[in-house]
Amino acid sequence: MTYFPEEVVEHIVDFLGSHRDRNAVSTVCKAWYQVERLSRRNVFVGNCYAIRPERVMARFPWMKSLSVKGKPHFADFNLVPYDWGGFAQPWIEAAARGCPCLEELRLKRMVVTDDDLELLARSFPNFKSLVLVSCEGFSTDGLAAIATYCRGLRELDLQENEVEDHGCQWLSCFPDSCTSLVSLNFACLKGEINANALERLVARCPDLRSLKLNRAISVESLNRILARAPHLVDLGTGSMTVNHHTEAYHRLINTFLRCKSLRSLSGFWDASSCCLQAVYPVCVNLAALNLSYAPAIQGDDLIKLICLCFRLQKLWVLDCIGDKGLAAVASSCKDLQELRVFPSDIYGAGTTAVTEEGLVAISSGCPKLNSLLYFCYQMTNTALVTVAKNCPHFTRFRLCILDPGKPDPVTNQPLDEGFGAIVRSCKNLRRLSLSGLLTDKVFLYIGMHAEHLEMLSIAFAGDSDKGMVYVLNGCKNLRKLEIRDCPFGDDALLKDVTKYETMRSLWMSSCDVTLRGCRALAAKMPSLNVEIINESDEADEFQENLSDLHKVEKLYVYRTVAGGRTDAPDFVWIL
Amino acid sequence: MSTTETGNSSTTESAVSGLDYEETQLTLAASGASRSELERKRGFSEGVDLSLETKDFLSGSSDEAPISGAGEPSAAKAQVVGWPPVRSFRRNVLKSCTYVKVAVDGTPYLRKVDLEAHAGYQQLLTALEEMFSCFTARNYPNERLVDPVNGTEYVPTYEDKDGDWMLIGDVPWKVRSSSNFTGNIKGFGSHVEAINKEELEGAISTIHGKHHSTENNLDVCRFMQTASLMKSSEAVDLAPRTPTGCITAR
Numbered sequence: 097m098t099y100f101p102e103e104v105v106e107h108i109v110d111f112l113g114s115h116r117d118r119n120a121v122s123t124v125c126k127a128w129y130q131v132e133r134l135s136r137r138n139v140f141v142g143n144c145y146a147i148r149p150e151r152v153m154a155r156f157p158w159m160k161s162l163s164v165k166g167k168p169h170f171a172d173f174n175l176v177p178y179d180w181g182g183f184a185q186p187w188i189e190a191a192a193r194g195c196p197c198l199e200e201l202r203l204k205r206m207v208v209t210d211d212d213l214e215l216l217a218r219s220f221p222n223f224k225s226l227v228l229v230s231c232e233g234f235s236t237d238g239l240a241a242i243a244t245y246c247r248g249l250r251e252l253d254l255q256e257n258e259v260e261d262h263g264c265q266w267l268s269c270f271p272d273s274c275t276s277l278v279s280l281n282f283a284c285l286k287g288e289i290n291a292n293a294l295e296r297l298v299a300r301c302p303d304l305r306s307l308k309l310n311r312a313i314s315v316e317s318l319n320r321i322l323a324r325a326p327h328l329v330d331l332g333t334g335s336m337t338v339n340h341h342t343e344a345y346h347r348l349i350n351t352f353l354r355c356k357s358l359r360s361l362s363g364f365w366d367a368s369s370c371c372l373q374a375v376y377p378v379c380v381n382l383a384a385l386n387l388s389y390a391p392a393i394q395g396d397d398l399i400k401l402i403c404l405c406f407r408l409q410k411l412w413v414l415d416c417i418g419d420k421g422l423a424a425v426a427s428s429c430k431d432l433q434e435l436r437v438f439p440s441d442i443y444g445a446g447t448t449a450v451t452e453e454g455l456v457a458i459s460s461g462c463p464k465l466n467s468l469l470y471f472c473y474q475m476t477n478t479a480l481v482t483v484a485k486n487c488p489h490f491t492r493f494r495l496c497i498l499d500p501g502k503p504d505p506v507t508n509q510p511l512d513e514g515f516g517a518i519v520r521s522c523k524n525l526r527r528l529s530l531s532g533l534l535t536d537k538v539f540l541y542i543g544m545h546a547e548h549l550e551m552l553s554i555a556f557a558g559d560s561d562k563g564m565v566y567v568l569n570g571c572k573n574l575r576k577l578e579i580r581d582c583p584f585g586d587d588a589l590l591k592d593v594t595k596y597e598t599m600r601s602l603w604m605s606s607c608d609v610t611l612r613g614c615r616a617l618a619a620k621m622p623s624l625n626v627e628i629i630n631e632s633d634e635a636d637e638f639q640e641n642l643s644d645l646h647k648v649e650k651l652y653v654y655r656t657v658a659g660g661r662t663d664a665p666d667f668v669w670i671l
Numbered sequence: 672m673s674t675t676e677t678g679n680s681s682t683t684e685s686a687v688s689g690l691d692y693e694e695t696q697l698t699l700a701a702s703g704a705s706r707s708e709l710e711r712k713r714g715f716s717e718g719v720d721l722s723l724e725t726k727d728f729l730s731g732s733s734d735e736a737p738i739s740g741a742g743e744p745s746a747a748k749a750q751v752v753g754w755p756p757v758r759s760f761r762r763n764v765l766k767s768c769t770y771v772k773v774a775v776d777g778t779p780y781l782r783k784v785d786l787e788a789h790a791g792y793q794q795l796l797t798a799l800e801e802m803f804s805c806f807t808a809r810n811y812p813n814e815r816l817v818d819p820v821n822g823t824e825y826v827p828t829y830e831d832k833d834g835d836w837m838l839i840g841d842v843p844w845k846v847r848s849s850s851n852f853t854g855n856i857k858g859f860g861s862h863v864e865a866i867n868k869e870e871l872e873g874a875i876s877t878i879h880g881k882h883h884s885t886e887n888n889l890d891v892c893r894f895m896q897t898a899s900l901m902k903s904s905e906a907v908d909l910a911p912r913t914p915t916g917c918i919t920a921r
Binding site: 170172173174175230256258284365388389391414438439440471496498500529553555580 | 751752753754755756757758759760761764765
């Protein structure tokens, strides 16, 4: 091979951004490995237990940005017990020791404590960006530490975290010298906020472009804040309970009139239809709109609002929009790329929910659609075939029919053909979630056609082990497979054990795998951690009297170079 | 299965006080479903024996109640962990939707119970027993307003959008303010539509001491500064809904 001086390789490698490319470069030879590792600035760890934090810090000492994910995805739906793991502490400690240049940290589904946040804040004087998604274990005291010690903080983004409320003083901890904030999101906080401190903070941060408020912020306060920050691009409102007869409401209209840069709107806590007129002035420029926390906004008022947003690319709504509302979206929002329709009535059956009709309407009106999350009461094969034909560009397709195992209501058939059409037509499909009545056939189709599929979520589907085997055999790029309540057992689990080394993780709960099968897997594949989560009261009994044929409640398998983890609680057995 | 009974007040009063708990029919309905629309009724024991096997409600047929989700499936679905796959954050924000109306035959008004507040069927039944035992034990959850003249007691009720009479207070204020409360507070032939917590509080604060003559033909959507309590025994005479016999407290 021609010799390249290090500086030249370095220069070339600098152009590489993606992790995949850089990972590939690092395997060429030792010299290139060295060059690459010393020049890597962004590190992404998809599973915090796949590698030990010290190793990561040792390999990439000059990293500026670290992203780590903890619990498996199904933890979002309460399937993973509270103290399963995913602790941020070892990562922050290792970074504090080994990576002095760290400026950005992004954590998802991890347990973060106030001590962790304080250590983070004190260890990195140049710290710029903290993003916490679906995390828990910390309180507003931890936020106070971040505000106090991160002098040049640009971004504090808290998305859907469980944060304990220890008072509203944390916001006042941003010193008067802090003028660097670009993005602030505290929408998930449940407690009160010092509105005065917030207004002063906003006033002294001229670069602020993204601000997402929580429910405690009143309309009056929103008015004052927006008056100070008319250049906002992304706004999450506070509480929108406002009577349209009041002065606050009229001021709100004027305020929004001045927000010419607004491209994204969310929040709308406690909003009812009468506040919507205030946002009409910004609708024409909106690229993203999230109304999914506003169950009171429905019917014609909702439709009227959306029809003004003809540049919309991303829309999140509740299913009370109805099929009629979705038809209106289809005729107005021709640039729509991402649609999420959430259920508003989780326990009963609403009368204004969406069906297959709404989805078909969207697919015919919005050909650019590439990302879908759709909760509905029913779906037909015909509809899915039509959707597949209209929208071949799906990269993410998640359909959740609320009644588990429900067939096509018109034909009473399973939805195999419908989903089959989706995977055949959408060549770039990376993520898929299935629901409704499904046999092994749908998995055959997925295995045959879903070449680029990376993540598959299955629930209440399939007839036999063959279903799972089709998927494991066929999907070459599969990274994450999560299964619940399906009749897949040991034979499927053990059919191709080396497959799991090519994947990030496998989750199986309420399936037919037994302890024997899991033990066999663990024995054959030392490079995998095979975790059994057993929460039943008889767990102690089983410790002594382990019956091999005992069906495993929850199984989590992941590849790792770190060996078994030492922080697992009692109810997690690592085989 | 309506609680309306024709006949004079003495029989209705004895019917109320002589309530035999085991004989009452219990129905659960999602908000928005009027009781008169439900074709199916489930007895107490049927509800308790409801199987939680997922297979059972997988085979739910389409010839069940027209309001799908009323009765069996809705209670069973509440027990499947992690389904539908909605993040807890979002679930908690939309929490007000987990309240269901409970009607017990022979009682003058309905109650609302939060399914999420109970860990299982047994706890739910215990809570419901406590809710409805007031008709025998005369143990009202809210303030007891007593007419000093004849000793009759009053409880605050309202008529919701389905036309059912509900006891005020089951849904906590915090939740109330976050949902679009459009119930009516019955007055003398007038309907009060409270859009938010402030208006509702205003309506209740004027309950005491106002006396009005019967008025007809009032605009349903107009907010009126009047509301009245209904005598609990007379609340049984719900149909027709003209307020003959409605008396204000004190």
